[in-house]
Amino acid sequence: MRTRKALLRLARLAAVLLVVSTLCFLSLNLLPGDPARAILGESGTPESVAALQQELGLDQPLADRYVTWLGNILQGDFGRSYANRQPVADIILQRAPVTIELIVLSQLIALAVAVPLAAVAAARRGTAVDRGISSLVFLAVSVPSFVLAFVLIWVFAIKLGLYPANGFIPVSDGLGQNLGSLFLPALALAAGPAALYQRVLRADLVETYGQEFMNVARAKGISPLRMAVRHAFRPSLLGLTTSLGVVVGMLIGSSVIIENLFSLPGLGSILAQSVSARDYVTVQGVVLVAATSFVLINALVDLLYTFIDPRLRKPRTRGRQARRAREVPVA
Amino acid sequence: MTDGTLLSIKDLVVEFPTGAGTVRAVDHVSLELGYGERLGIVGESGSGKSVLARTAMGLTRPGTARISGQVTIAGHPVLELGERRRRALWGREVAMVFQDPLSALHPITPIGEQIAEAARRDPRTTRRQAAARAVELLETVGIPQATRRVHARAHELSGGMRQRVAIAMAIACRPKLLFADEPTTALDVTVQARILDLFDQLCAEFGIGLVMVSHDLGVVGRHTDHVAVMYAGRIAERGPVRAVFARPSMRYTSALMAAIPRHRAAEQSLPRPIPGQPPNLLAPPPGCRFGPRCGQASPRCHAEQPPLLALGDAPGHEYACWHPGEADR
Amino acid sequence: MSTAILPTGSWRRRLRAWRLTDALSLTWLGLLALAALALPLFLQLDTETMSATERLAGPSAQHWLGTDNYGRDLLARALSGARVSLLIGFGSVAAAALIGVPLGMLAGYLKGAVDAVISFVVDVILAFPGLVLALALASFLGASVSNVMIAIVVPMTPVFVRLAKAQTMSVAGREYVEASQVIGTRTWSIVVRDVLPNILPAVLAYALVSVGSAILIEGGLSFLGMGVPPEQPSWGSMINNGRIFISEDPRLVAVPSLFMLLTILGLNLIADRFLSPSAAATGGVR
Numbered sequence: 021m022r023t024r025k026a027l028l029r030l031a032r033l034a035a036v037l038l039v040v041s042t043l044c045f046l047s048l049n050l051l052p053g054d055p056a057r058a059i060l061g062e063s064g065t066p067e068s069v070a071a072l073q074q075e076l077g078l079d080q081p082l083a084d085r086y087v088t089w090l091g092n093i094l095q096g097d098f099g100r101s102y103a104n105r106q107p108v109a110d111i112i113l114q115r116a117p118v119t120i121e122l123i124v125l126s127q128l129i130a131l132a133v134a135v136p137l138a139a140v141a142a143a144r145r146g147t148a149v150d151r152g153i154s155s156l157v158f159l160a161v162s163v164p165s166f167v168l169a170f171v172l173i174w175v176f177a178i179k180l181g182l183y184p185a186n187g188f189i190p191v192s193d194g195l196g197q198n199l200g201s202l203f204l205p206a207l208a209l210a211a212g213p214a215a216l217y218q219r220v221l222r223a224d225l226v227e228t229y230g231q232e233f234m235n236v237a238r239a240k241g242i243s244p245l246r247m248a249v250r251h252a253f254r255p256s257l258l259g260l261t262t263s264l265g266v267v268v269g270m271l272i273g274s275s276v277i278i279e280n281l282f283s284l285p286g287l288g289s290i291l292a293q294s295v296s297a298r299d300y301v302t303v304q305g306v307v308l309v310a311a312t313s314f315v316l317i318n319a320l321v322d323l324l325y326t327f328i329d330p331r332l333r334k335p336r337t338r339g340r341q342a343r344r345a346r347e348v349p350v351a
Numbered sequence: 352m353t354d355g356t357l358l359s360i361k362d363l364v365v366e367f368p369t370g371a372g373t374v375r376a377v378d379h380v381s382l383e384l385g386y387g388e389r390l391g392i393v394g395e396s397g398s399g400k401s402v403l404a405r406t407a408m409g410l411t412r413p414g415t416a417r418i419s420g421q422v423t424i425a426g427h428p429v430l431e432l433g434e435r436r437r438r439a440l441w442g443r444e445v446a447m448v449f450q451d452p453l454s455a456l457h458p459i460t461p462i463g464e465q466i467a468e469a470a471r472r473d474p475r476t477t478r479r480q481a482a483a484r485a486v487e488l489l490e491t492v493g494i495p496q497a498t499r500r501v502h503a504r505a506h507e508l509s510g511g512m513r514q515r516v517a518i519a520m521a522i523a524c525r526p527k528l529l530f531a532d533e534p535t536t537a538l539d540v541t542v543q544a545r546i547l548d549l550f551d552q553l554c555a556e557f558g559i560g561l562v563m564v565s566h567d568l569g570v571v572g573r574h575t576d577h578v579a580v581m582y583a584g585r586i587a588e589r590g591p592v593r594a595v596f597a598r599p600s601m602r603y604t605s606a607l608m609a610a611i612p613r614h615r616a617a618e619q620s621l622p623r624p625i626p627g628q629p630p631n632l633l634a635p636p637p638g639c640r641f642g643p644r645c646g647q648a649s650p651r652c653h654a655e656q657p658p659l660l661a662l663g664d665a666p667g668h669e670y671a672c673w674h675p676g677e678a679d680r
Numbered sequence: 681m682s683t684a685i686l687p688t689g690s691w692r693r694r695l696r697a698w699r700l701t702d703a704l705s706l707t708w709l710g711l712l713a714l715a716a717l718a719l720p721l722f723l724q725l726d727t728e729t730m731s732a733t734e735r736l737a738g739p740s741a742q743h744w745l746g747t748d749n750y751g752r753d754l755l756a757r758a759l760s761g762a763r764v765s766l767l768i769g770f771g772s773v774a775a776a777a778l779i780g781v782p783l784g785m786l787a788g789y790l791k792g793a794v795d796a797v798i799s800f801v802v803d804v805i806l807a808f809p810g811l812v813l814a815l816a817l818a819s820f821l822g823a824s825v826s827n828v829m830i831a832i833v834v835p836m837t838p839v840f841v842r843l844a845k846a847q848t849m850s851v852a853g854r855e856y857v858e859a860s861q862v863i864g865t866r867t868w869s870i871v872v873r874d875v876l877p878n879i880l881p882a883v884l885a886y887a888l889v890s891v892g893s894a895i896l897i898e899g900g901l902s903f904l905g906m907g908v909p910p911e912q913p914s915w916g917s918m919i920n921n922g923r924i925f926i927s928e929d930p931r932l933v934a935v936p937s938l939f940m941l942l943t944i945l946g947l948n949l950i951a952d953r954f955l956s957p958s959a960a961a962t963g964g965v966r
Contacts, residue, residue, distance in 0.1 A: 032803070039804045047820060158952070162945040164896050166903055166919065167937040170926060178927045232454035239410055239449075240469050240520065241441035250468075254459050273811025277900050281923070291812065292904050295819040307808065307816050315807045 033319055037312060044308045045089050048300050049082065060102070072102070098305035103297050108305035111290060116309075118188060119279065119286035123271050125202055126209035133210070134217035139248050141218070142225030153218070160215035165274040169208035169281050176204055188284045205282040209274055213267045220263045224256035231255075257328045265321040272310050356423070357528055357560040358384040358407065363420035365399070365406050374632045376402040378584035379420075384577070386527065389554055389561040391571025391592070393607065394581035395629050400564045403581070404530045407562070408445055409437040425527050442472040446521035450533040452513035456505035462516045463489075463501025469523035488519040492549060511542035515549065522553060528560045535570065547574045568604075569611045572596055577667070580604050583630050583640040586659060590668030600662055600670035603641045639673065647674045702953065705946035712943060716762035745935050748922065754935045757913040761936060764914040765943065768825065769895040772832040773887050779833070780840025781883055787841065788848030789871050795845070802838040810835040814897050818906040825908050828901060832894050843886055847879035888951035892944040899940055915940045 056072040077085045092099070098108035137157070141150045176182045189201040228234065229252060237251045276288035283289070287306055294302035365377040376399040384390045394400040405411050407422050409429040422429040424445050429437060446469075449455040457465055466488055467481035476484065482501075489497035492515040505513055514534060521529055531550065535543035551574055554561050565571050571578050572592050579589035580603060588601040599605045606625045627644035630636055636643050642652040657671045739746045745754040787795040805813070817831035852875060860870045895915075901907035902916025910917065915936040922932025 032800075035800070036803050036807055039800075040807045043804070047816065158948070159945065162892070162948045163941055164899060164937075164944070166900065167941055170919070170923070170930070170933050170937060174926060174930050178930075232449055232451060233457045235410070236447075236449055236455045236517070236520075237457075239408065239441055239447045241438045241443065241472050242468070243438065250460075251457060255457075269809040272809035273900070276811060276815065277903060280904060291815065295815055296905055298819075303816060303819065307812055310812050311808045314809050 029319075029322075033315065037315060040311050040315070041090065041093065041308060042086070044304050044311075045086055048304050049076075049085065075100070093308070098308075099301045101294070101299055101302045103294065103299040103302065108302050111302060112287065112305060112309055115285055115287045115290055118284055119275055119288060122202055122206055122209065122275060122279070122284065122286060123268075125199070126206040126271070127213060127267070129206055129210040130214035130217055134214040134221065138218045138221035138225060139253075141222045142229060142252070143244065143248060145222075145226050145229070154222075157215045157218045160211045161219070163211060165208050165212055166277045166281055168211050169205070169278055172204045172208055186283045188282075188286075202284070205278045205284060208278055208281075209271060212270060212274070213263075216263050216267060217260055220259035221256060224259045225252055228252045228256045254328065258325065261321055261324050261328060264324075265318040268317045269314055272314060355386065356383055357386045357388070357425055358382070358390075358562065359421070359423040360403075360407055361421040363403070363406065363422065364418070365402050365411065366417040367415065368417070369633075372633045373417075375635075376416075376584055376632065377406065380581075380584075380586055382579055382586070382589070384528075384560055384562065387554070387558045387560055388577065389563065389575040390577045390579065391575035392562065392564045392579050392581060393566065393568045393571050395566060397629050397632070398581040399584040400581045401532050404447070404532055404562060404564050408447055408530055409440070410447070442469055442526070443524045444526055445528040445530070446524075446526040447530040447532065448514070448517050448521045448534045451537040452510060452517045453505060453537075455517050456513055458505060461502050461504055462508070466501075466516065466520050466523055469520045473524050484523065485519075488523055489516070491522075491553075492516070492519045494519075509542075510538050511546060514538060514542075514546050518546075518549065518553070522557065522559065525557055526559065528562070529554075531561065531563045533564055533566065536566070543570075550574060567611075568607045580607065583632065583635055585640065586669075586671065587641065588670040588672075589659075590662070590670075591665050594662075594665035594668040598662065598664055598668075600668075600675035601641075601672040602645045602647055602674070604670070606644075639671070649674065701949050705949040708942055709946045709950075712759075712762050712939075713766060715759050716766055746931055748918075748932050754918075754931070757918060758915070758935055758939050760913045761915040761918055762939060762943075764825065764908055764912055765895045765898060765940070768829055768832065768898045768908075769891040772829045772836065772894045773890045775829065775833045776836040776890065777840050777883060777887050780837040781844040781879075783837075784841040784844025784846075785848045785871055785875060785879070788845035789852055789875065798841060799845075802841050805835065805838045808835065811897060811900055814901060815904065815906055818901050823906065823909045825912070828898055828907055831901065832897050836890060836894065839890070840883065840886070843883060844879060847882055848875050851875050851878045885951050885953075888947055892947040892951075895940065895944060895947075 056069045056076060056078060060069055060072060073079065077088060080088075096109050098112065100106065101108055101111060137153050141153045144150050187201060189197040191198045225248075234247065234251060237247050242251065272288075275286065276292050278284075279286045279288035280292045287310070290302065291306045291310075294300075294306065360380060360382040363377055363380045364375065367374045367376060378399070380399075380403060382390070392400045392403065402411065406416070406418060407424075407429070409422070409432070411418065418430060420430070424440065427440055427444065429440070432440075456462065463482065463485040466485040467478075470476055470481040470484040470488070471478070485501050486497045489500055494500055494512060494515050500508075505516070508516065514537075518534075534550070535546050538546060547570060550561060550563070553559060561575065563571060563575055568578070568580075575592060577590065578592050578595050580587045580595075580601065582603050588595060588599065588604045595604065596608070599608050603625075610624055625644060630640050630643065636653070637656075638654050639645070639648070639652045639657050642648040645652065652673050655673070657673050659669045659671050662668045662670060662675070745758070748754055748757070783798050787798040808816075813835045814831040817834060818828060821827035821830060848871070860874060898907055898914065899916035899919070902914045903920045905917075905920065907916050908914045918936035919933050919940075922929075922936070925932050
């Protein structure tokens, strides 16, 4: 029964990815009018249009083109960027590390801020401390990442001159420099997720603190710190895990803006550039990679549940907590 | 057994401020218990018996309730200690077994670790010793295949097993005093008797003093030495079990006894439920609080609160009633 | 895949507990709507007049919030941007809800094949990160207010589908709906009469949060130059325009940012009256 369920989910995952890739393919091939002309725009000479038509295989039937395209994608051939003739796969491989580093760094910051704040708020639930943290967090939820980015740039880069506002320094030039160049953008990206993590974790922690086993722990003479860390934390991680999936989607989106804003050579900024430059082959490749990673990460998050809470391995015992864990609307 | 008092409760009052007014859950209660003795506290739900037990152990948070009176456990003035110094007592001098073992056990941590954590409350115990002790304790409380079971989680065990685990956790450091708050209420009837037998066995074996809170006078009668009957936050009657059962003197006690199903053929009669509802603690009736439900209540009962009076048939048998007497069965 | 963000059954009680922040939020949103929608009827908002002498001028009697790098009035442009943002925000959310809720109710009520198809489409759309999909759509469709709305409606609709489906499933299981079935009421009329009123509070609450998200996406798209056409001032394009002046005159960025922030904050605060914390926290698409 469990294997069958797992296989069904796997099949569904594969089907979603197949349709996603098909949509990416169609988006380019169903551009109004002649795709080659649309890509080249006004500047296209008849020769270059003809060349592109051939490169895109526009002389062949749509179905044939799709099969060829899908075969190429599976072999890691995403076509060539029309802006600079580089293979799109190379562009992606070159830029993905920057985006991944930025996102990982921002999430480390977000968790480092959110987890203690959630723990303090939950332990002091209902007090002024809790309300103060909640208000701050509510503000953070509502601040657009790029607005926060400007505030950070203005304070840290312009007024204090502490961090560069622009550009990326690779790790080869020193880890400190590298992290310094990512600090402000990571901070801008961290605020929203940190707020979300804090809210979700605090709510779950408060629920856990209300459970009898926490009274039992106290009656055992366990210290509040040990109670928080050893008893309350793990049963309260389901919401946080779920929000991880939501956050990845948020981050992929806001990194487009933030990378553009801080001139970081990541996937987000190339997406924004390619969109402006009508470099649709690159757009297609980046969108496909972004969507695929997003789907796979969400599948991984689903798997994570069972490691966090062994009760979920038995479908029968899936309780309220398990259901609630999936409540957060994903977008 | 050692002479002297293990648990002493003097004039304890516990009040909870609520939006609608103040609820006095425990109203001037005094009790004493010697080392190795077993006391049963009996009452309907809402009689304040659980609040009494939790407050006596020091678990009721001062922020949520107004507490006055004195509680001494093995010489420690519990209510005068701060949370940190109370914590030093919890698990080591005094422990508690809770009502619902499923919610009382941690859902994720294996039971062995939970017991070992309790065992490590004794600072001399190493991690390794604590793990071994967990196995030993599981055997003590009668769980077979203990070496394998330490890795189990609460949801993988039956209700009775879970309560055995909770008991193992409570006695891990050999406390002098054990509170058991309705320890069998959440269990199947067939399992209840075995858990109660386990309490008997552990108290005898380790000389643990026991306070068992229950709504079931029958249970308390068979498994404790003393009994205190609570009604609406007050002690209605208390004394040695034998004496109280032989001469129930407060009308509520008689009514509770009439409500116990009997099995002996000679006494076969249907249990008689007590009419009416326990009083609303936001506005308790004046005089005797059982008055409105009592068949024998006189005008005096509705006007004056009866004090606890010694009956004289056995040391410590006291009752609070203006018209004591045999139950009208 | 449930999305049960029911307002815990006590939304009436929550409604009564208005706080100062709620009053402030309503006041801000009311004033903004009034200024953006009604003011142009009486008074021509001058968003375009440039002035060589009044570039980057500070606040004055004539220009309450000063001028931008072309000498255009910032307040007039911010209010004009409010019109675009509110139109896109409320418009796209209304469209997403009107498409998504019936589909979700259908899926939740009929289950089976209908549910399978709808849920699959939802999964496919949600496979794309919200802003990435909006950006790709906006770039393929071209810059216009209606295209931006389409770019926002597509990633937003699936969330309404999931929400309505989960709510419908929980409501449809209740006894009174089953009672209607027993006495032979037609399926669809059961859904409309019994289910819809029950899921409406949750949908409305979520819609409020989504308006904030939609405004955010519009801002992001305009910021990247993929939003509304440049002739129409919008908060995002104002920020984008002001970014190179951030060290000289942060006001150019601050004014539209503040308008956007206060608006989203106000919407979130009001939605928070109805929503469970976990749902409000996600703020939908970001």
